[in-house]
Amino acid sequence: MKIVFSLILIFLILLFQIGIVPHISIDGVFVNLILISILCLSILVSWKSVLGWIIAGGFFLDFYSNGFLGLSVIALVFSCFFAYFLSRKIFKEKNFVSLLLVLIPSLFSYRLLIILLLGVFRGSFIFDYSSFGIWLLYNLVFSVLVFYISKYLHNKFFISKHEKSIPKI
Amino acid sequence: MSKTSRKKYLLIVLGLIVIIVLLNIVPGLSNGLGNFVFKVFSPIQKFFIDLGNRVYSVFSILFSIRDLAKENIALREEVLMLESKVAELSEVKRENRVLREGIDLSEKENLLIIQKASVVGKDIQGLDDWILIDKGSCSGLVKDMAVVSVEMGLVGRIIEVMENFSKIMLITNKESIVAALVEKNRVEGVVKESEKSRLFVDFIPRGEVLVEGDNLITSGMDNIFPKGILIGKIEEIDFSQNQLFQKIYINPVVNFSKLEEVFIVE
Numbered sequence A: 001m002k003i004v005f006s007l008i009l010i011f012l013i014l015l016f017q018i019g020i021v022p023h024i025s026i027d028g029v030f031v032n033l034i035l036i037s038i039l040c041l042s043i044l045v046s047w048k049s050v051l052g053w054i055i056a057g058g059f060f061l062d063f064y065s066n067g068f069l070g071l072s073v074i075a076l077v078f079s080c081f082f083a084y085f086l087s088r089k090i091f092k093e094k095n096f097v098s099l100l101l102v103l104i105p106s107l108f109s110y111r112l113l114i115i116l117l118l119g120v121f122r123g124s125f126i127f128d129y130s131s132f133g134i135w136l137l138y139n140l141v142f143s144v145l146v147f148y149i150s151k152y153l154h155n156k157f158f159i160s161k162h163e164k165s166i167p168k169i
Numbered sequence B: 001m002s003k004t005s006r007k008k009y010l011l012i013v014l015g016l017i018v019i020i021v022l023l024n025i026v027p028g029l030s031n032g033l034g035n036f037v038f039k040v041f042s043p044i045q046k047f048f049i050d051l052g053n054r055v056y057s058v059f060s061i062l063f064s065i066r067d068l069a070k071e072n073i074a075l076r077e078e079v080l081m082l083e084s085k086v087a088e089l090s091e092v093k094r095e096n097r098v099l100r101e102g103i104d105l106s107e108k109e110n111l112l113i114i115q116k117a118s119v120v121g122k123d124i125q126g127l128d129d130w131i132l133i134d135k136g137s138c139s140g141l142v143k144d145m146a147v148v149s150v151e152m153g154l155v156g157r158i159i160e161v162m163e164n165f166s167k168i169m170l171i172t173n174k175e176s177i178v179a180a181l182v183e184k185n186r187v188e189g190v191v192k193e194s195e196k197s198r199l200f201v202d203f204i205p206r207g208e209v210l211v212e213g214d215n216l217i218t219s220g221m222d223n224i225f226p227k228g229i230l231i232g233k234i235e236e237i238d239f240s241q242n243q244l245f246q247k248i249y250i251n252p253v254v255n256f257s258k259l260e261e262v263f264i265v266e
Helices: A002-023 A033-044 A051-063 A071-090 A096-122 A129-158 B003-025 B029-063 B065-102
Strands: B113-122 B130-133 B146-149 B154-161 B166-170 B178-182 B188-193 B199-205 B215-218 B230-238 B245-252 B261-265
Touching: A002 A033, A002 B029, A033 A051, A033 A071, A033 A096, A033 A129, A051 A071, A051 B029, A071 A096, A071 B003, A096 A129, B003 B029, B029 B065, B029 B113, B029 B130, B130 B154, B178 B230, B199 B230
Parallel strands: none
Antiparallel strands: B113 B130, B113 B261, B130 B166, B146 B154, B146 B261, B154 B166, B178 B188, B178 B215, B188 B199, B199 B245, B215 B230, B230 B245
C-alpha cells in the first residue's frame, strides 16, 4: 500500500514537472519539483533511504536536459547528502530558520554543480547572476511548502502512531 | 556507519559511475533510452503544452482587449501594403521565370520542407532553450537541419536525433549562433543571445546606419541555415562609446512560448 501510494505520488510529481511547471516560469526560471521532493525526503528520512529515487530522478532530469547523462544524478547525490549532513550535524535544532539554513546551501550547491559540470562538458561557462538568484528564491519558496506537505504525508501514511519520532518544526 | 554498510554504499557509487560512463560512451545506448522515455512521457507533456497555450491565449486576449482596436487598424493598413507588395513581387517572379527559361536555367526553390513536426516536450530544468519534436531518424532527420515555424520564421536547428524524436536548439539558446544580414542594406552580422536574455546582432560596424523595424534574415554563411529565413526585426540600437561594434537588439518573429508545430527544412 505504501509502495503504491509512493508510486502515485512520484508519478504526480513527474506529471507536474513536465506538464505544468514549464508554464509557470519567472523570467525563464522554473521550479524543479523533482529536486525539491528528493531534497525534502533526504532531510526528513535520510539520503540513503532515497538513494534509489535520487538516481531515478536524476536520470529523468537528464533526459529532459541538454547535458551528458548522469549530470543531474551527480548533482542530486551530492546536494541530498549535503542536506542530510547539514540537518543532522550542523543545524540540528528543528525550527524554521534551521530548515532555511539547510535548504539554501543545498539548493545553491545543486545549481552550482550543474553549471560547473555543464561548463566542463561544453568547454564554456555561462553564469547569469540574476537568473541564479531568481532560481534560488523561487525553488526555496516551493521547497518550504513541499517540506511541510511531505512531513504531513510522511507522518500520516508512512509511520505508525507508535513510531512518531519526527521532531517538530 | 558499519563496515558492511560502507562497502554497500561504495559498491552502489562505483556501480553508478560505471553505468554513467557506459551510457555516455556506448554509441546509441543513451539515444535508445531517451527515445523510450520520451515515448512514454511526451503525450503527457504535449497535452499540457497544448492546454497551457490555450490558457495563455485566453489570458492574453483578456489583457489586451483595450489595444485590440488600435492593433486591428494598424494590421489592416499593413495587410493592404503587403498585398500591393505581393502583387509587385509576383510580377517580378513571373519575369524572372521567363528570363531563366530563356537562358535554360532550372528554377530551384529556396526552401525545401522535409517534415512537419509537433512540439512534444521542452527543457524542464530551465537550463537551456530547447524543444522536443515527434520526428526522428526514421523520418529522415539528421543533426544540424534547420527548423522554422509554420509562418516560416527561424526557430533553431536539430542538435540530437533519436529514432522517433529530435531535440531542437532554439535561437534563444545561449550556445546558438546564427549568421544573419539586414535585409535592406545587406549588412552582415551574427545573431546571439545576450546576458540579459535578449537576442542581439554582433559585429555590425559602428559606421553602418540601421533603422529600428528593419528585417533581419539568415545569410546562409554558416552553412546550417538556408539563406533568406526571417529571424526578426530590429528593436533597439545600442551605440555605447566603449564598444567596437554597435549592439543591435532584435525582436524574434517567432513566439517561442507558443510553438506547437514546426517545419524541418533544407
